Amino acid sequence: MVGLLALLGGFLSLPAPPAVADSTYLCTGYAGCANAGYSHDGYRANRNTMYWRMYAGHNCTNYAAYRIVRSGLPNTRPWSGNGNASNWGVAMKSITDATPTVGAIAWWKANVPGAGSSGHVAYVEQVVSSTEIVISEDSWGGDFHWRRITKSGRGWPSGFIHFNDRVLAPTAPPTVVGTPKIGVTLTARQGTWKPAGSYAYQWSAGGAPIAGATKATYTPTAAVLRKALSVTVTATKKGYQPGKAVASTAAVAPGTMANTVRPVITGTPQLDEVLSVSLGTWQPAPVTKSVQWYADGVAIPGATAWTLPLTQDLVDKRVVARVAARATAYNAGAVMSLPTEPVLAGTIREVTPYTLTGTPAYGGALQVVPGTVEPADATVVHTWLRDGVPVPGVTGPVYPLRAEDVGRRISVRLDMTRRSFRSLSRTIPLASMVTTKPTMRVVAEGRVRKAVVKVRMRAPGVTPFSGRVTLRIGSRAQVVRFVNGAARVVVPDLRPGVKWVRVAYEGTTVVKATKAKVKVRVRKR
Template identity: 45%
Template sequence: MRPLRRSALPTVLALLMTLAVLALPAPAGATITRLCTGYTSCANAGMSSSGYAAASGQMYWRMYSGHNCTNYAAYRVIKNGYSSTRPWDGSGNATYWGTQMSSITDRTPAVGAIAWWRAGVYPAGSAGHVAYVEKVISPTEIVISQDSWGGDFSWARITSTSGWPSGFIHFNDRRMQSVSRPVVSGKPAVGSTLSATAGSWNPSSPAVLYQWLAGGEPVQTGSRNTLEVTRAMVGKRIQVKVTASKGGYADASSRSERTAPVPDTVLVNTVRPVIEGTAQVDQTLVASGGRWTPRADTRSFQWKADGEPLPGATGRSLALRSDLVGKALSVTITAERAGYRSATASSAPTAAVAPASLVVQQPPVLEGAPVLGETLRLTTVGTATPDATRDIQWMRDGAPVSGATTRQYETTRADLGSVLTARVTWSREGYRSVREEVAAPAPVRALTTLTPVVTEGTGRFVVDATVTARGVAVVPSVVQVVRGGVVLAEQAVGEDGTVRLVVRDQRPGQRTYRIIVPVTDVTTRVVVLQDVTIS
């Protein structure tokens, strides 16, 4: 720990200079664990003196040779590439190293730094102590190598509980060393992606930062080892600068070789793609490839619906499915040529895809009389091509009858006077619905019953008739006696359903008369032929 003695005056000056320097804070406590002792023993344990065992007979920075902490520390700093001339004047005692080199002394350990203890700080004696930092395990744990005045060479582990250094002097800390340069791969063309290796480093597995340069100017910095080549880089050479860092080591950088200049090779679309065909379900659209300058080697297609890519629709043609109804279709073509950046062009959108049409064979057929209590039936409902869902709905004067959705329908009082229609609808996704309607031939009416009783007389006869209709309280009609198309008598049906008609001025003889109840909105027409003898 002692340097070569010099005259008293320089020593006094050095002491005054030391007092003028702002002292570092007192070190925290540390625990020191000896790992090996002696050049040979340490070397056998893989903890060498970096050649000091053979060079210890020489003085470095005018320090005493042999077992001496300052001579060993100076040797290691010089071996790492620092000047062989001591960087300060005055005393070389270890206690002064940190104060004389206060501008590069702090409390942060680093591989290659000099651990420094003031005089009296454990384990240093009155002259202080210095050692070489071999490894930084954490900010509070280090491994050092050291030699000692009157002692021996050794390695030790120190943790901050007792004996922690007063500071660390960073003459020329160990730096990351580039073993092999980064390599950029990929084609330097607009639109392409370049990638870079980090190169190899000593020590290995450092954290790396990539800085991409175009024409020597930074264009991207971060953890990404890839670069998208843009138009702004045309004519420029691409290079990557990799900075490696690892705990306890100073950062270092290494640059790759520069690429060839990025060429301005771009395919140009001269004729826009065109879509041919009808935009309707079950139709097929076909895309023309457009034209490119220079001519494209390959072309790929991507169909889109309302601007969104259709999964799997990458052929030249597109069969239109029902789920495309209402959407405008377009196609984007990507053209490629060796040595050129790929380029894209899109067609104009089509009109919205229209639904297809169903074809119905055998329209529906309705059978049955529109009479109250009778059943109307659809004997034929027809078929549709392609297959479609069929729905039946009975209508009363154009309004749906609730629950009436089967092929047959039994008339009710609610239907009296109304026209019934059977509506058959065929539907399928992506197709226009087809609707067929078949109506009953007449409004629904109650069946009228006429019971006449004739009383014959001289020159006349009397008809007493009873008129009824199912579901109708009073038949809203009249009873007529007709012969030869001439109405001979007519009388309204009474509220009790009866009526009397007197037919006068008839010539004697036997004749056939027609007794009629005319049709109304809610009742049917009825005719009874009656033979009458006039005296």
């Protein structure tokens, strides 16, 4: 009988007694645990099947073997000999340590707190910390349980057997977003992992890790030019074996120089002047740079300096500069400046000044007396201005002064132009405003010892015309105000006889002075 038991020990494990440990029971029984939300992973329906040749039913070794087979390992015991729980950690010492992980088998030696003479095994469901775990177990002569065990009490497992621990794995692989190009930032997307965890990154070039490249983003430098890149995403979660996944890119291409501020041409585009062009601003900073000048879109032979003397053959042409820049591991970039105005042969010059003649008075005319210019065939356009505003319809050198000019300042602008030359514009002003000469009509009517005098005034260009006149009869003088060009005054207490009536208007800066006189007979009765 003893021999038979020894023989059976090589094929079937001896039942292990219930584990006893300082722990907290979370549930008991297949149904009780299921109702409380604690799974038996289908063991209730499969408990009568032997796994790894362990005794079926309520048995810690059969339950532990069932969970390992469910994780993907074959239903073949991975060692020969004794299947008792106490022997599991001995037979599998190469994968047994003191680190708890989800999916590992918690193992107790024989006759230690938490186990009987045959030892004990259980399945690690949760790892709360390195000193606290949650297990599920079945027991010979007992029932199915979930328990919480802490290392501070008695009954902590003797070790943990890592047959097929839960390893984090991606359900969707990581990817790299962006173009593998010098200076262009790449972004690693970690993919989808079950369960979700925390993620670390390591970028590599040509299979070699890049020092310091441990973030989700990486910007290729010249050191990785034409090397294929990859990023290793490592997922971690408490109680799980770390998982790794790799995403790769094509070989890194040279970067592209970026111009952020366009080159600018400075100088006067005129014959015998010199133009200069700036480099502009580039990213990254150029190591080498060059320039080529163009005239009307055609490259100027030999014009590769940063300055360009303007010669006769460039007159009437627009000049532009093409600036190229290059940096290590970057393709050359090039950009055109904005074009200049057409190159001029020179500036029109007034050799003898133009002048303005004429009397600035209503009814008169102003005339421009030509001077001389170089070049002599320059076209001169006259624009007459009234208080600085162009007068429509008058474009010649003669300007007739009209009523609307009275009291205004007249000037003339001379615009001198010639092809290939910079234009010249000059304004000739009048020194004073345009004046007008008034007309005066006086009518005097003699009465008994008095006279009635009527004055009528008119000034072209002045409407309404109001002001004051001085009226004299003999030694008597009187200031009279006229409104809208008319005034009437009665002069009393005059001696009978014929008398002169004199009326004088002193004038203003716009209206000239004038006077008139008439005779009046003052009656005695």
